Amino acid sequence: MTKAELVESIKQKQSFLCIGLDTDVTKIPQHLLSEEDPVFEFNKQIIDATHDLCVSYKPNIAFYETEGVNGWISLEKTINYINENYPNLFTIADAKRGDIGNTSKMYAKAFLEKMNFDSITVAPYMGEDSVTPFLEYKNKWVILLALTSNKGAFDFQTLTTENKKLYQQVLETSKKWGDSNNMMYVVGATKAEMLSDIRKIIPDSFLLVPGVGAQGGSLQDVAKYGMNKECGLLVNSSRGIIYAANDKSFAEKAREEAVKLQIEMKILLEMYLS
């Protein structure tokens, strides 16, 4: 997917919502457990109930990998289902991979080619040659970890390195590897006030913002400090939507939660983009 297509989708849907498919088999409604593939069945119903309210889906790969071969099958079915039925949705493999060039190439092939995700989250610690193999795919995206939403973000990401915080250095340095047409950044909603400074370094890039809801970040603050003239935001919500109810109404309740966020997003888009 190109940047223009993503921006168009945001404008049409009046939404910059990304729904995190962090599907944990121990947390889904009981009645699904008799299905052949409960995790896929859960995802399918969530997707069918919410696809018009969001612009992106983001399966966190750990939740599938922890189920071994079966998890991998559920993941492949899920991405295929989205690509076949809702090809305009921007798909994110939240995998946080990154290894030496030779190896990153293998991960890139797995997620961007074989499974045909639009993008993958990548950890920056190993530097340029760990990231660039993912950038070799046309109209695919790297979403680089910059400032994450967790407590541990303050262990290294905010250390001062040669007059800049490490995460700022990651933003600066990575601008040499790609641009706002093939690279986005993860910036946690829990650090919304830092978004203004981040925008000075990467004014045009999309930001993937986790941490709204369960992790406590505010959507208004994210929009206030982080939105640019093309919106430039994908705000993720996982648990708050997909686990809104734990019975047969789960998909309907997930839709209700997604509607609430979409309405809030519509207002924020009107406020900042008009």
Place this chain on the structure above:
Amino acid sequence: MTKAELVESIKQKQSFLCIGLDTDVTKIPQHLLSEEDPVFEFNKQIIDATHDLCVSYKPNIAFYETEGVNGWISLEKTINYINENYPNLFTIADAKRGDIGNTSKMYAKAFLEKMNFDSITVAPYMGEDSVTPFLEYKNKWVILLALTSNKGAFDFQTLTTENKKLYQQVLETSKKWGDSNNMMYVVGATKAEMLSDIRKIIPDSFLLVPGVGAQGGSLQDVAKYGMNKECGLLVNSSRGIIYAANDKSFAEKAREEAVKLQIEMKILLEMYLS
């Protein structure tokens, strides 16, 4: 596996060799392609031919993930084969994972519990809560990326942060999360001269050292600067061993290459540990 058991294995075998099972289906001998699971068959023969010469096997997960469900099956068969037939071998899931606590827990379950690897490589960028879920398993290990063997290591890892290089800060800070009984570090062989300084920070910890062979590092230098009184080293070789030949002699030739390294290691152990 405990540290004492690993040290004992090194002494018995007079080897600190780790063999990297970076098995690429496009690079294995043609005659294996008619097997039901060529990747597993290749690994099995490599393992049977080399298990007495090394103390550790390290499948790089990317090489399996890139084959999707089939790759995952090959990986599970490989780790099960090692655990069932050679339980004294230290197994490393070279996965370079790391995410928010909730998610790292899922990766920990996948690799340390379900697949029962002894250890997993973890990226430090997301800090404490991304690493500690892996430390909750008894007699299991985190192998934290410190100073990697690739060119990109110089993008961020060697930046100066508050009077220390970032990788030194990673070493220092992570000492609060675990100790030399449950945490090791990745330090590339291509930076052997930096090992003396690293040993000042973590004198007792094991180091996993990739980059000998194909990537150009020297085993002698690694031993000279990095060995401690319990050896404290696992030196990895992947391509140099497993792709030593591309015909029916591949396992035999892999053994020959492993023997060369084991003899060199025996001499180095006698030189520095006597």
